[in-house]
Amino acid sequence: MKKIKSLADLRKSKADTLARIHAKEKIRIRVHMGTSGLASGAKEIFDFLTVELEKRSINGIVVGTGDMGYCFAEPTIEVTRPGEDPVVFGNVDKLKADEIIEKFIKNGYYVEGLLPVNYQTIN
C-alpha cells in the first residue's frame, strides 16, 4: 500500500489498477453481494465459482461487489470474457453457475437467465 500524496499519485494508482484489471486473457466474474444478493445465496455462488475456476484450470478472477438493483433475479453475476462486453446472468444457483462456466466462460454461448443491459452509463 502506498500513500497518495498528490493528484498525480492518484492518477498513477488508477492507471496501475486499470492495467491490472484489464490484463489480457483473464475471465472476470463479479458476484453481486449486497444485502439482497447475499440473502439469496450469493456467498455460496462466490465460493463455488472460486473453487471451480481453479479446479477447471480457468484463468479468471472472482470479485464480490455490491448489488446492481436486480432484486427480482438475485443472485446475479456478471461475466466478462477478455475483449468482450460484460454479460449479466440472473437467478444463479450452483447448477446454473456450472452451466455458465461450461457454456459461456469456456465457449461464449449464452445460457438462459441472461439479463439484457437496459441502461446507459455516464462514461
Added chain:
Amino acid sequence: MAKQKKQLLVCGGKSCSSHNSEVLYDNLCLELEANALENEVSVVRSGCFGLCHLGPVVMVMPEKVVYVKVNPDDTRDIIAEHLIKGRKVERLLYHDPVSGKIIPEEKDFAPLKKQMRIVLRNCGIIDPENIEEAIAHDAYEALGRVLTEMKPADVIRIIRDSGLRGRGGGGFPTGLKWEIAYNNKSDEKYVVCNADEGDPGAFMDRSVLEGDPHAVLEAMAICGYSIGAGKGLIYIRAEYPLAVARLKTAIRQARDYGLLGDDIMGTGFSFDIEIRYGAGAFVCGEETALIHSMEGLRGEPTVKPPFPAESGFRGKPTNVNNVETFACISPIILKGAKWFSSIGTEKSKGTKVFALAGKINNVGLIEVPMGITLREVIYEIGGGIRNGKKFKAAQTGGPSGGCLTEKHLDTPIDFDNLLAAGSMMGSGGMIVMDEDDCMVSVARFFLDFTVEESCGKCSPCRIGNKRLHELLDHITKGKGVPADLDRLMNMSMVIKDTSLCGLGQSSPNPVLSTLNNFREEYEAHVTVKKCPAGQCRDLMEYFIISENCVGCTACARVCPVNAITGERKETHTINPSICIKCGACIEKCKFDAVIIR
C-alpha cells in the same frame, strides 16, 4: 460442438411470455432444425429487456440487431432473411415514432436506454472493499481536482448551477444549502451524511453504501472543503450491518491511502469522517432530530429556524445531505454543471433512484432521468404488473407521500409534478398496487407506521395520528359511518397544519390522497359496508352458490370451525356467524361454488 456463429436471444420476461414468446421460442428452434442450422445458431431465453410494450423481443447476437413485436409466424423471415441471406427483416425492426427512422441496432435503441446510472454508476461494478478498484473507477479524482484547482466558492457555484436538489425527500437545492453553511462563519463546522433511510420499501441508500461507499466519502470531503468543515459524520441505522461494515473498511482504507485525514493529497486540506449509529427511528431522518440523536439526546425534532446550517451539531454550522445527494457530487464536478442540468426536467435535474416494490414483475432498484413517466417506469422498466393484473396505484414518498393513479400514468415524474399530484418524491420508494389492494387498508397501513414512529413531542402528531388510525381501523372493520369521511378530511388538515416537523406535517398525506383519488372506495366501506377490492376481512362474506355445489363435503371437512353444514350430495351452506373467513373452503372447492361477496 461446432463453433456457433449466431445466437438469438428471446425475451423470457413475464410480459413477453404472455404474448406468446414461448411459442416463438419453439418455432425458432424448429425452424433452425428445418434449415439444418441448429448447430450453428442457438436460441436462448433471456431476462426481461424492459421493452414490454414492444414485446416479444428477439435480439440477434453478435450484431445486436433488435426485432420487436415478433409473432410466432415471423420466425421463418428472421431465419431465411437474416440468418441465411444476411438481410435485416425491415418490417420487424423498431421504427422510432418521433423521427420515423428505423433503428436496427441496440446501441441506438432509445427504449433500451431508459435508465441512466449516475448514482449507481459503480454499484455492482467495483469491489467496495478494495479502494484501488474505486480509484480505478474515478473515485477521489473529483476531490483531487477540487483541492488543487478550485476555490470553495467555485465548487458551490458548480453545484448550484447543476440544479441538484436534495434526494432525501424535500428537494431543497443542494448548492444553496452549501452556500448558507459556507456563509455562516465559525471556527468549526460539520458535514453530516444522512443514511437513516427510514421509508418502508426504500433501499437505495443502503445499496449505494454497500456497493460504492467511496462515492459518499469523497463527496463529503468535497463538501467539507467547500463549506469550510474539517469533520464529517455519517448517521446510519444499525439495521444496516453490511453497509456499516463496508463503510468502516472504506474509511480505514481511505485514511491509509491519505485520502482522508491530515493534508489530503499534499494540499494542506484535512478532513476526517466518523460513523454515528441510529436505532432506526423514522423521525431521525429529519435533520434536527438526527443531529440531536448524534449528540446523544432524544431523537426529537426542534423548530426551524435556526436551521442546521446556522446552528447544528454541537451548535456549529452543519450541512446535512442524503446519501444519494452526495453520490451525485463527483460526477457533477468531473463532467460539469451543464452536463448534469441537461438531464431531467426544468426544475428537477439529474436522475433519481427508485426502489420498485409491491405487485410489479421486476422488483428492484432503477435509476431514471427525472421527467420519466410512471407508465415507462411500471410497464417498461418494471416489466408490468404481476400476474397480468390491472394497475391501481403507486405510492411514492412512503408514509409521507401519496398515491399516483391511472390518471397520473403519463405525468412526468419530478419533484414539483409529484407535489401537484398530491404525493411527493420522498426518498424514492415506489410501492405498486394492483386491483386487489384496498386503498383504505393501504392508508391504515401507513398510519400504523407513523403512529408507531411519532416521537410524541407535539400533540397534533401524537394524538391526531392515533385518532386518524382508529377511524380508518373502524372503517375497514365495517363500523364506519358516512360522516367519518369528512372527519378524516378535517383531522388530516389540522394535523398537517399544526404539527412540529415533517413527520406530522406529512403523515396524513396517504389518507388525503387515497380519499381524493378513491373516494368511492371509502364510501363503499361506510355505506354498503363492502370492500370493493375484497381485502377487508370483516366486510367479506363467504357464500356457497347452490347451482355449483355438488355436495362433495370437501369444504365442510376442511373448515376449522365447522361453520359449513349440509348432507352428502346436497347443497352446503356457510353459517356467517361462525365463519372466521380463513378461505380454506375456497381453496378446497373444485367446483368454484364458494365465493366471496
